Amino acid sequence: xxxxxxxxxxxxxxxxxxxxxxxxxxxxxxxxxxxxxxxxxxxxxxxxxxxxxxxxxxxxxxxxxxxxxxxxxxxxxxxxxxxxxxxxxxxxxxxxxxxxxxxxxxxxxxxxxxxxxxxxxxxxxxxxxxxxxxxxxxxxxxxxxxxxxxxxxxxxxxxxxxxxxxxxxxxxxxxxxxxxxxxxxxxxxxxxxxxxxxxxxxxxxxxxxxxxxxxxxxxxxxxxxxxxxxxxxxxxxxxxxxxxxxxxxxxxxxxxxxxxxxxxxxxxxxxxxxxxxxxxxxxxxxxxxxxxxxxxxxxxxxxxxxxxxxxxxxxxxxxxxxxxxxxxxxxxxxxxxxxxxxxxxxxxxxxxxxxxxxxxxxxxxxxxxxxxxxxxxxxxxxxxxxxxxxxx
Ligand code: PLP
Numbered sequence: 001x002x003x004x005x006x007x008x009x010x011x012x013x014x015x016x017x018x019x020x021x022x023x024x025x026x027x028x029x030x031x032x033x034x035x036x037x038x039x040x041x042x043x044x045x046x047x048x049x050x051x052x053x054x055x056x057x058x059x060x061x062x063x064x065x066x067x068x069x070x071x072x073x074x075x076x077x078x079x080x081x082x083x084x085x086x087x088x089x090x091x092x093x094x095x096x097x098x099x100x101x102x103x104x105x106x107x108x109x110x111x112x113x114x115x116x117x118x119x120x121x122x123x124x125x126x127x128x129x130x131x132x133x134x135x136x137x138x139x140x141x142x143x144x145x146x147x148x149x150x151x152x153x154x155x156x157x158x159x160x161x162x163x164x165x166x167x168x169x170x171x172x173x174x175x176x177x178x179x180x181x182x183x184x185x186x187x188x189x190x191x192x193x194x195x196x197x198x199x200x201x202x203x204x205x206x207x208x209x210x211x212x213x214x215x216x217x218x219x220x221x222x223x224x225x226x227x228x229x230x231x232x233x234x235x236x237x238x239x240x241x242x243x244x245x246x247x248x249x250x251x252x253x254x255x256x257x258x259x260x261x262x263x264x265x266x267x268x269x270x271x272x273x274x275x276x277x278x279x280x281x282x283x284x285x286x287x288x289x290x291x292x293x294x295x296x297x298x299x300x301x302x303x304x305x306x307x308x309x310x311x312x313x314x315x316x317x318x319x320x321x322x323x324x325x326x327x328x329x330x331x332x333x334x335x336x337x338x339x340x341x342x343x344x345x346x347x348x349x350x351x352x353x354x355x356x357x358x359x360x361x362x363x364x365x366x367x368x369x370x371x372x373x374x375x376x377x378x379x380x381x382x383x384x385x386x387x388x389x390x391x392x
Contacts (some may be wrong), residue, residue, distance in 0.1 A: 119165060
């Protein structure tokens with residue numbers, strides 16, 4: 001067999017999908033598994049959105065469309081983001097993609113050259129580091145720590161910014177920790193960036209509608225930031241639309257043109273009938289999305305209380321997304337081993353903190369996009385498993 005491109009050695013992956021495959025394998029052998037590994041709502045897409053897609057199919061939205069998205073959809077997204085983030089953007093700033101994820105890939109391809117430095121949260125969504133490496137740029141981790149509520153360490157950020165830095169990735173609410181960057185941190189970040197005019201910001205705001213106690217704040221709120229920021233947002237999490245593949249980026253017009261060209265070269269355009277459903281999602285009733293958020297909040301409270309009742313586990317109450325990232329350092333075992341044995345021996349699928357980067361050691365990530373009943377089952381199993389693991 002002929003060989004592969006060398007760059008493939010630098011491309012990472014998302015372990016959640018591998019753990020899901022292993023969990024499915026165990027289920028095929030007859031094991032009962034509680035799935036707390038994958039980051040997707042367990043709810044169905046709201047009916048009004050499904051109906052809008054069916055209508056679009058009947059109306060003939062089955063053809064190629066503009067690469068950046070249907071004009072009427074870009075208008076709706078621009079109005080939504082302008083109102084929601086209180087910024088001045090229009091349809092020329094919007095690029096629609098199949099899921100929010102391509103905005104990471106296309107966005108980084110458009111602004112990074114080999115050798116450039118890119119700062120990103122670690123632990124963090126694994127695709128950031130993977131794509132930075134793939135491009136041949138240098139990933140510079142910004143370490144998130146539980147004792148700092150998983151906020152960025154602003155001194156570390158100031159230390160690690162350099163003349164080589166071309167990109168800073170922010171993610172709030174954050175996967176995997178559920179942490180939030182408060183307004184004062186974002187203000188400080190915007191201020192320090194004033195000394196680094198060559199730095200782009202990729203602000204991953206995919207969980208912007210999943211905050212439980214506070215309002216979402218975007219870094220674009222601060223002076224000079226709209227001109228250098230790519231906002232990534234989408235429909236997967238807010239509207240339980242993971243399988244539809246619908247997301248978007250909002251960015252300066254010149255960059256939007258580059259990202260659009262990348263889209264033309266790759267997926268041509270997002271599917272038309274799915275975009276019509278997206279219009280309904282943003283302009284139709286929001287009660288289903290609100291109800292899902294309320295369900296997540298209850299589950300979060302339930303899971304955090306349950307985890308803290310287990311000896312050796314220490315869990316913060318996260319402010320957003322649908323993940324918890326408890327410390328398991330007191331269990332005295334590597335997180336990957338704990339996650340593997342938790343699945344194999346106790347039938348609970350969770351992710352090792354190290355699936356989110358080297359600085360995730362000492363943590364597990366649980367998604368609470370699952371029923372209270374299943375969360376209870378997982379907690380019972382965990383309480384039985386921990387003494388076996390530690391030999392207590
Ligand atoms: N950003 C973060 C932080 C995520 O956790 C995810 C999905 O897990 C995405 C982006 C991508 O979402 P999607 O491509 O499904 O819209």
